[in-house]
Amino acid sequence: MPYIGADGVWRNASLCGCKSSCSCGELSEIYLPGPVYDVLEVNDGGTILAPGLEYRVDAPGRLVRLGGQRWPTCQEMAEPEGAPGTLTVTYRWGLELDAAAIAAVSALVCHLLRGCSGSGGPCGCRANPRATKITRQGVDIERQDLTLLYAEGLTGITEVDMWLMSVNPGRLRQASRVYSPDLRRPRVTTFP
Incomplete structure (x- = not known):
């Protein structure tokens, strides 16, 4: 049966009884x-x-x-x-994972371990997430409101946020997909 391929060239379809898109045998x-x-x-x-x-x-x-x-x-x-x-x-x-992803995960793990170790550092998970401004002995420290970052899908850790923005700049919740009933995807071997 003749048909026009995606590249605009006429082809003859095989009538060999193919059961899948890549093989005549199952x-x-x-x-x-x-x-x-x-x-x-x-x-x-x-x-x-x-x-x-x-x-x-x-x-x-x-x-x-x-x-x-x-x-x-x-x-x-x-x-x-x-x-x-x-x-x-x-x-x-x-x-x-690529090298940038490994660096981002390492930074996140270090951040969590530092905060959960009991050292009481201001950067870990023991820090009060609601405090945005601290005044002590004449020094004012104003922190970014992390709830705004979390709402944007970010963490507040530079390495992690840079990696997240590089792999998902549109902040999509899942990968985009386009389906066409006319085209079959080629089979790709992924292992070994």
Whole structure:
């Protein structure tokens, strides 16, 4: 069946009976919730599978079996891990952090530890968030009202706020998405 592609070129659609957007044969895959950072172990009935040879992870969180093998269709829930008829996937959830994100998280943790250590420093979580002006021995100190910062999605810690503003300048609550029923997203391998 002829059609015009996104690039404006005429193409002939394949009538090979494709079951998914990327393969004429059905892929054996399992959906893993959340963004998959990496897979630590796949245990199929006591056999540890090798990443890249026996499985891979395609975005968004699809664990794909390789080598013509299939994932088990039934799980023995009463059996311990590694017993015949069981499948266990151990993976870490999340996204890879860059150096700026690591610096921001480090600054936030240091800030919280300093305030919760009992030293009573003015910057930690023991500080009174409602006090905006302090006068003592002829010195006036005026602090920014942190409730205004919190309402903006900021913390009051320079490194953290700079990172937040660089990755989310529009202060969106979740990533924007655009869907088109005419275009299929290409399959992308994310691990290994």
